[in-house]
Amino acid sequence: MNSFxxxxxxxxxxxxxxxxxxxxxxxLSEPMVFGLANALNFAYIPFVKIGGMPxxxxxxxxxxxIRNIRxxxxxxxxxxxxxxxxxxxxxxxxxxxxxxxVGAQSSVYWLEYFPKxxxxxxxxxxxxxxxxxGDEYAISDPVFDKSVTCSRASLTKxxxxxxxxxxxxxxxxxxxxxKENNLDAVIAKNIKKTAKTMLNTPVPIAGLRGMRYLxxxxxxxxxxxxxxxxxxxxxxxxxxxEIGTGGAGFRFMYASFLQEASERFCNDPVLAEASKLxxxxxxxxxxxxxxxAKSIKxxxxxxxxxxxxxxxxxxxxxxxxxxxxxxxxxxx
Amino acid sequence: xxxxxxPQDNSETYANMKKAIYAADENGRMxxxxxxxxxxxEIATQTALEEIEKSIQDAYExxxxxxxxxxxxxxxxxxxDLLVLAQSTGFFQWTIKRHFRPEVFRKxxxxxxxxxxxxxxxxxxxxKTVPKDRDE
Numbered sequence: 001m002n003s004f005x006x007x008x009x010x011x012x013x014x015x016x017x018x019x020x021x022x023x024x025x026x027x028l029s030e031p032m033v034f035g036l037a038n039a040l041n042f043a044y045i046p047f048v049k050i051g052g053m054p055x056x057x058x059x060x061x062x063x064x065x066i067r068n069i070r071x072x073x074x075x076x077x078x079x080x081x082x083x084x085x086x087x088x089x090x091x092x093x094x095x096x097x098x099x100x101x102v103g104a105q106s107s108v109y110w111l112e113y114f115p116k117x118x119x120x121x122x123x124x125x126x127x128x129x130x131x132x133x134g135d136e137y138a139i140s141d142p143v144f145d146k147s148v149t150c151s152r153a154s155l156t157k158x159x160x161x162x163x164x165x166x167x168x169x170x171x172x173x174x175x176x177x178x179k180e181n182n183l184d185a186v187i188a189k190n191i192k193k194t195a196k197t198m199l200n201t202p203v204p205i206a207g208l209r210g211m212r213y214l215x216x217x218x219x220x221x222x223x224x225x226x227x228x229x230x231x232x233x234x235x236x237x238x239x240x241x242e243i244g245t246g247g248a249g250f251r252f253m254y255a256s257f258l259q260e261a262s263e264r265f266c267n268d269p270v271l272a273e274a275s276k277l278x279x280x281x282x283x284x285x286x287x288x289x290x291x292x293a294k295s296i297k298x299x300x301x302x303x304x305x306x307x308x309x310x311x312x313x314x315x316x317x318x319x320x321x322x323x324x325x326x327x328x329x330x331x332x
Numbered sequence: 333x334x335x336x337x338x339p340q341d342n343s344e345t346y347a348n349m350k351k352a353i354y355a356a357d358e359n360g361r362m363x364x365x366x367x368x369x370x371x372x373x374e375i376a377t378q379t380a381l382e383e384i385e386k387s388i389q390d391a392y393e394x395x396x397x398x399x400x401x402x403x404x405x406x407x408x409x410x411x412x413d414l415l416v417l418a419q420s421t422g423f424f425q426w427t428i429k430r431h432f433r434p435e436v437f438r439k440x441x442x443x444x445x446x447x448x449x450x451x452x453x454x455x456x457x458x459x460k461t462v463p464k465d466r467d468e
Contacts, residue, residue: 010352010364031354031362051380052413109411110453115347117377121416145350145366162451163419231383237376252333252354256362279356283333286372293372296379 002099004130006140006147010249012126013065014039015142016103019128021075023101024177030142035257036186037068038194040250043206044214050164051120053235056214058247062124062165063105066172072186076175081168085160088169089152093132095173101130101140105170107161112154113141123165129155187261188330191271194254195322208322211315218308230296233307237289248289251282258325265330274324281321284314334358335365343369345377384411388466395462401437403428403448405462410452420451 004023009015014034021028034040041060048055060068070077082088095102108114108122131138135152150158159169201207214236221229240247255278262271288310295302335355350366357363388408394400407417418425423444430436431444442456449459 008350008352008364008366010354030364049415052415115345115349117345117347117381120380120411143351145352157453161420162422163416230379234376234379237372238380241370241373241376249353252362256354259360259362275362276360279333279362286333289372289376293375297375 002101002130004101004128004140007142008145009142010253011059012142013062013124014253016126016128016140017065017069019140019142020101020103020174021069021177024174026073026075026177029256029260031253031257032260033065033069034250034253035194035261036072036190037065038190038197039065039068040194040254041197041206042208042210044210044217045205046217048164050122051235053232056236056239058240058250063170066103072190073181074178076177077172078175079170079172081170085156085169088159088171089156092129092171095171096129096132100173101128103128103172104155104159105167106155106158107167108158110154110158110161111141111150113139113144113148113150121161121163123161123163123167125158184264184330187264188328191258191261191325191328195325198322199319199326208315208319211311211318215308215311215315218304218311221302222304229302229304233292233302234296237292240285240289248282248285251278251285255279255282268328268331270324270328274321274328277317277321277324281314281318284310284317288314335363338365338367339370339372340367341369341371341374343371343374343377345369345374345381384408387413392462392466398434400432401434402460402462403437404432406448406452406454406459412452417451421447423447 007015007019009018009030011030011034014030014037018028018030018033021033028036039060041057043057044054046054066077066079069075080091082091092102104127106125106127108125109119111119111125127142128140129137130140136149137152137155138147139150140147159167161167198207201209204210204213221232241249255275258271258275258278262268262275265271291307291310295307333353333355335357338353338355346369350368352364353367354362355365388405391400391405391408395402395405407413412420414425414428417428421428431440445456445459449456452459
């Protein structure tokens, strides 16, 4: 087995990429990976359903972190999907035999090491496989505080789960990682990119417009069945906080990225300020979740207007962060 | 969020796991802190779990009463719904709905049964019946 070391991360995909690159000699923190991949976003897509509920995401599309990091840092990364379970298992074993560490996309539901309480049909989880002992795989799952093991049967089932965002056995691993990168230029470029994407989304379902769209949908819950309204609100919080997603968590992580970026640019005051603003936006997202949790629990009628207004307010404050980010000018 | 505000609510839904959260220390420096849970998140997760549990129990009773085929129970027991089962098997929703009828399900071909077994993680024998007692 190789000398891989597990690290506990806040999010699966950025965590896998950070751990993987570190193993290959490129030291980028998880927030740095997240920031450089333009991963911060928001989307409310009422016509795509997950468990009967609309898709709400607090980040970019699954796999986009891997793809964007590969592109932005000129890393040669192989991504392989498979037409059958047998081929997928065989290829994984071969790669491990070569001493590689391998990233994989999987369902959460079929991973036996996940607690039953959070095993839902979510197909875009990411984990890192770094060894095998017979039919037991050594796995570094970034959202777990320790490394875990998983049986062949469970891992294969999870890698080949079907349905929305089916992983198709996806495996990914770097072939070559560049020694030198003009990181400062990449950072500056992607700070601008994220800010622009969030402020000027062309479609009403994403970015800040997506938040306002969801805020309006919350208002409409008033005319819906009470039970549905409660489940809908609960769903927003689950998508925001449950393991594997983490909405406020992404804002905190991005704040950490902005802080790190500020330090790289001789303690740039604009980025330092943007980091602080983003940190407090993260807190507001948590207040929003708390507000919802209280209203779900309470027997009193739900104040949809207050919840909707809170979300509108968050979108305004997030807009301020992005405008601040656009003021940043790299001085070298 | 500062480090001291990171919730440590020992949520049951975390099952003794910890979640890493980025938070600022007293000097404003950000780092990860392990959280043992947050009541707010637990309420949201529990609400969803209760809803799932209710669907499973309702389905179990309908199957026991002979109104629905065992497939109906096994779908909910695997935390799926009609949409997810259709996406997973590739069958049309209306086809699956027909298979919820006990008389149709009884005559189902081995091939179709195996398709259900595969996505639900059951054996052919298991999928043809429901457990005598169900403990949650």
